[in-house]
Amino acid sequence: MLRQVDEGAPTSPTASLGRLDEVVRRSGLTVDSDIDVGEPPVEVDLAAARIIQEALTNVSRHSAAGRARLSVAEISGKMVITVEDDGPSVVFPGGSGYGVQGMKERAIALGGTLEAGPRPEGGYRVVAELPL
Numbered sequence: 001m002l003r004q005v006d007e008g009a010p011t012s013p014t015a016s017l018g019r020l021d022e023v024v025r026r027s028g029l030t031v032d033s034d035i036d037v038g039e040p041p042v043e044v045d046l047a048a049a050r051i052i053q054e055a056l057t058n059v060s061r062h063s064a065a066g067r068a069r070l071s072v073a074e075i076s077g078k079m080v081i082t083v084e085d086d087g088p089s090v091v092f093p094g095g096s097g098y099g100v101q102g103m104k105e106r107a108i109a110l111g112g113t114l115e116a117g118p119r120p121e122g123g124y125r126v127v128a129e130l131p132l
Contacts, residue, residue, distance in 0.1 A: 063087030
């Protein structure tokens with residue numbers, strides 16, 4: 001079943017890897033980035049950008065961290081996206097949002113995977129693998 005779209009949803013241009021600077025700026029975080037990918041198919045580009053946007057939004061909203069690390073790399077025919085922070089390891093069981101669920105749905109729709117959860121050393125990590 002599809003979720004109802006909020007009528008107050010943003011109407012600005014769609015996020016893409018080419019607009020990552022804007023996505024990072026909107027997050028309000030200091031983001032250390034390492035991006036090393038070619039030009040992916042459009043559907044992968046859009047999904048990757050939205051996953052990154054949501055992951056950074058989650059750091060900003062749910063973590064005491066003011067800094068995040070972003071890595072986007074092409075490994076064995078996949079785009080591998082990692083977003084992590086070193087804030088306190090906090091899990092919000094039964095959260096009211098659809099952030100992680102939405103990221104997983106985007107990855108799975110393309111035949112990829114997404115894992116998200118606390119890091120053993122503290123903080124939170126999101127890792128998505130999207131086929132190219």
